[in-house]
Amino acid sequence: MPNLARPASPRPAAFRSASGLSAALLAAAAWAAPVHGKQAFFDPQMMFQGAGGTAIDTSRFERGNLMEPGLHRLDIYVNGQWRGVEEIQFRLLAGSDGATPCYDGELLARLGLDTDKAARGDGMLALSATAACGELSRYVPGAQVKLEAAEQKLYLTVPKYYLRLATPGAYVDPSNWDSGVTAARLNYNSNLFTSDSRGTRTTRGYAGLNAGINLGAFRLRHYGSATWSPGHGASYQRGYTYLKTDVPAWKSQLLMGESSTEGDLFDSVSFRGVQLVSDERMLPSALRSYTPTVRGTATSNAQVSVYQRGYLVYETTVAPGPFAIEDLQAAGYGGDLDVRIVEADGSSRSFVVPFATTVQLLRPGTSRYSLTAGRAIDLGMGSSSQYLLQGTFKRGLGDMYTGYGGLAFSRHYGSVLAGAAVNTQIGAFAADVTLSRADLPDEGTRTGASYRLSYSKNLPNSGTNFSLLAYRYSTSGFVGLRESIALQGTPQRYRWFGDMGRTRGRFDANISQQLGTNGGNVYLSGSAIQYWQGRSNTINFALGYSNRWRDVSYSFGVQRMQNLATRTSYRGGGRDNSTLITLNLSIPLGRAERGAPTLNTYYSADSRAGANVTTSVAGTMGESDRGTYSVSASHASRENANSASANIGYRLPQAWVGAGISQGSGYRQASLNASGGVLAHAGGVTFSQTLGETVALVRADHAEGAQIGYGGDRLDGRGYGVVASLSPYQLNTVDIDPRDIPDDVELQASSRNVAPRAGAVVLLSYPTRVARPVLIDGRQADGAALPFGAEVLDAANDKPLGAVGQGSRIVMRVEQDRGRVIVRWGPGPQQRCAIDYALPERTRQRDQGYDELSLTCAPMPADGGGPASPGPLARR
Structure with missing residues (x-):
């Protein structure tokens, strides 16, 4: 804000x-003085006091931005983007009213400037390791500096050519990432449920917990849940526990403890051990996702414009000669890039750069990797104590190509994967093959292969988007890592290779079609699966249409589902099929800008459960729409039964609380729930909404009631508050709205910038004056x-x-x-x-x-x- x-x-x-x-x-x-000392003139006649009035001396206002010599901590902005807080040396030069900032090569490199390019500029001086004072344009051609002494901010404007990489967004140099303060944190999600169904009363309590401690750059985390019921008492189920820290030099996260492996190339497996995974959030935003490099040649100082789906997504000016745009950020699943070059004489030419993407495509020269070593733990398919070693690696090999591969080993099992992804005129393709060898108890050695092909393409002219078309074929002897570990830990009387429901072939599709400007959207998603060992094939799909007329929205959908979760179906036995047809209509009961409630009608017809119609009214209430409510009535045709329910919730500064009741034929239900976060720190304990991965602890003494962030949360009586979610490794601006603080409290700063490390609790202090x-x-x-x-x-x-x-x-x-x-x-x-x-x-x-x-x-x-x-x- x-x-x-x-x-x-x-x-x-x-x-x-x-x-x-x-x-x-x-x-x-x-504004009249870029750095210091240049005179601004104020006409005394503009301040005429009338007859007998007294003239005033305005000279103190004419010397703007005077800075005393010495070391000053300043917020540094480069081309409008905050790059961190730096200690800048100011020295008094001959002929200057105020001190002048000094620069060295290391400082400018941290700020993202390419000092080698700058030194090659016409008549420019090279910066040495020692600080040089004076005009920055002596060292960086065309550079301008503006000092805001009162705000302690220094603004540098530098031609894009002299930046190492023009990084759109809020990328911050790693030297300015904030590790945060020592703190303990807890998230809770609790529910108390009671029901009375035909004389049988049931009561159950649940609390999901996520606890942790931050110490320096290390984060200790534990997940678990507690349940309670009158007949069984209380019990606690333990989840993952791990210690985690980031490794900025490797752009990676290091985890020690319990977690799960990534599932993009191999099966996802729970483990207890050590994991090192690259974290793309540490990269400039332009390098996090694949976008092709736009290459061309200009014959003069030309303007280059890049359009995607008719929208201008990038524009720059290039010098004569070859150029390459490597920091382009385009949208979604792709869409070809239309490039237009306008020369200085007005002549123009255009060309198209194909662009489609899959999850495997990377920017040229960038890499992603993961390495996991440890023991497999409970997988939901039986416990195991087998060791596990898995590694994956991806590398952008060029503008259009990405190569990737991996290895996975456990006791009596090994597999290797190799593949490639390519961006072509007709779309993006990824293909890979996985070879496996497994020594299974009572089954002998099984060897096999699995082949996978995926395709993605966006057709902007027709409005069609193939976000995923994938086919996978596995031979009869292929065994996945998860299957192998589960079979090794399964008792013999339950172990049968065919019972694993091993896939022979699988086809997945996700397609959407926009029907003109006002024609709505059609989507189709589904899968078709073939199994080995005579198991019946399955086809699951969902087809739907949605649109909007004025303020009324409506949708229609059909789902076909097959449930083969029984042992008989594993052996080719029965099949449990169902078809679901849905209709949904949403009508606002008034103007949306006034917080009017919405009338929703939902109709469903299930081939097994019969038809059901539900009508509800839902809306918001209170300050900043903190409260929510809904009332509904339903009718089920098969049982000829009616039911009604009501729910209410409210977002307090310290938690979210809610309640619900429902009643139908032969039953009554009621529930209470609450969720939120607790942060313990050096200043005490602060309650908040549910904490995200990375949070800010805000402190402004005596500023009770001030609103912070976007969610309407406020500072407590001790001047503390929590912004429950920040973006790690990026610039975050946290503002305070001082409207509701006591009148005798002055907030001397209302905004702070911070780039936190993942999982950090950063302390943001705002000075106040009583x-x-x-x-x-x-x-x-x-x-x-x-x-x-x-x-x-x-x-x-x-x-x-x-x-x-x-x-x-x-x-x-x-x-x-x-x-x-x-x-x-x-x-x-x-x-x-x-x-x-x-x-x-x-x-x-x-x-x-x-x-x-x-x-x-x-x-x-x-x-x-x-x-x-x-x-x-x-x-x-």
Whole structure:
């Protein structure tokens, strides 16, 4: 969300205009001076005070962005993108009013600049290891620097050519990734359910738990669940437990403990051991997914535009000669890229770069890998203590090709996989073969092969998207890793090779078709499977259509399902088929922008269960639509039974809570549920919504009630709050909305940038100042108005408090209930006066507003003395 300024309690116009005066003048000076010292001019006539008015000295506003010499920590932005916080050396050069930033090659490299290219620029100097001070354009052609001293921000604008890689999005250099603070965390998801069905009462409680501890860059995690019922008491089921950390140098995650292997090339298997897996989130966003390199040649300084499905997705200017666009980010499952080159003389030419993608395609020169070693654990198919070793590797070999392979071993089992993916004019293909050898108890040695071919293509002209067409064929002797481990751990009386339901051939399809602009969308997804050992073939599919007319949405679907989960069906026995037809209609009961509820009608006809129709009304309520509700009524034709239900939920700052009731023929049900997160840290314990993988702990002392992030969560009474989800390794901006904080609390920063490491709990501190807001209607001793724009200083320390606004009014914040301020509009002793103030007593309560005083500004003698008593108190 954008930085949010605090709207004040109802205040007069003078309050608003006066409070903005200093900021307006300083902002104008800042934009007038790129780094420091260049003069901005303010016409004194624009601040004419009328007859008898006093002119003011505006010279202090004309020297913008002056920085003291020394080391300063600044937020650095390159071409508008935050690149981290750096300590920048400032030195005072001859002829400068303020200190100048210094740069070295290592700093610019961290910021993403290609210093070698910059050094080859015409007449440019090469940066050495020692810091060089002065204009950055001396070292990087065309570079510009802008300093915001008040915000402690330094903005660099650099031609794209001199960046190592133009990375769209919010990529941050690894040196600026934040490991977070030490903290303990807990997610819970609890439910209490009770039902009374034909005189039989059932009560059951459940709590799903996800606990962890963060220490430095290491994350300890444990998953489990607890259940309770009156007849059986309480029990706990243990899930995965592991210790995890990232390895930035390898762009990988290291895990020690219990988890599961990746399932894209081999079967996914649960294990206890060690795993090292590449993490593409650490890469610039342009390298995370496959997009072809656009290559061409320009005869002049040309504009290159890239379109996908008629939308402009990229545009740049290139120099004469060959060019390659490697940082392109296109959308979805592909769609050919239309490239247009417009030369300096206006001539143009176009060509097409084919683009379709599969999960295996990678950018040229990028790699993905995984390596797992340990013992297989409970797989849901019997326990095992067999060792497990599995590794996979993928490599982008060129603009169109990716190669991949892998190895998998366990006791009495081995397999090897090799494959390739290619992007062609007619779509993206991936093909691989897996060879296996398994020594099975009572079955001997089985060897076999499995062949897989997949295809993906988006046809933008027709609106057709083949997101997945895949076929796999396995020979009769092929055994997968998961099957082998399960058979090794199965008792002999239950072990039969044919019972595994081994697949002979499988075809999967996922196709969607857009029917014009307003014609809706048709989709088809399904699978056809053939089995060995005489097991019946299966065909499962779903066909549907959806569309929208004005605010009314509707859909139609057909599903065909076959359930072969019984042992008899494994041996070619019975078949349990069903066909489901569904209709859905959704109508808003009012204007959507007003939070109107929605009427939903759902009809289903099942070949086994009969027809069912449900009508419901659902909507949101409360502040920021925090609450949800729904009421529904259903009728089942087969049993000729009616039922009704009602559900309600509310998103508290500390948790989500809900309740539901239902009643039908012969039964009643009721449930209560709650979910959320708990974060224990050095400042105490903070409750929140369910915690994501990576979170921010926000601290703003005394700012109770301030809203943070997008979800409407607020700071608690100690000034702590949680942003429950951040994107790791990317720039995240976390803002505070100060509208609901106490009036005597000033938030001195409302936005923070952070690039957390995965799993981190990052601490974001926002400085605050407890000071009472005061509006003074000030006059000089002779009753004349104070000079417009005059500076207001704290007499105790010369700290600026504000400026005189329109109508001779002063808006300021003071930390003491009694004190003196100096009003100064020039360098001479006759160009200043003093105001002594005494504020009325007040208790610390929220929303007390500001204090209004009418006071006299008394002349100050040459010795700096002042009036002995304050002017009269007017009103609060």
